[in-house]
Amino acid sequence: MRAIVWTMLGVGMTLVPTTAQAQTYGSSAFPICLQTYGRDGGYISCEYASMGQCRSSAMGRAAAQCITNPYFNSSGRALRRSQH
Numbered sequence: 001m002r003a004i005v006w007t008m009l010g011v012g013m014t015l016v017p018t019t020a021q022a023q024t025y026g027s028s029a030f031p032i033c034l035q036t037y038g039r040d041g042g043y044i045s046c047e048y049a050s051m052g053q054c055r056s057s058a059m060g061r062a063a064a065q066c067i068t069n070p071y072f073n074s075s076g077r078a079l080r081r082s083q084h
Helices: 002-015 051-058 074-083
Strands: 032-036 043-048 064-068
Touching: 032 051, 043 051, 051 064
Parallel strands: none
Antiparallel strands: 032 043, 032 064
16 A cells, blocks of 8 residues: 555656746836747746837737736836936
């Protein structure tokens, strides 16, 4: 009976992936991100200052959408402007 349990645990452990990739949003300096979907899993690129700018980049792509950057650091951006 123990042999069966150990065999099942061994098989189960080989099916568990050893590493996981986390999606990063890239920069926290921009408020808008472009999220694309594809066979490779897609990506998120946060380099847009406005929703309109992002939409123009997404235009013509079958699976793309513009989203707000949940990690946008508005206080850091305002600080950089005041330093100039």
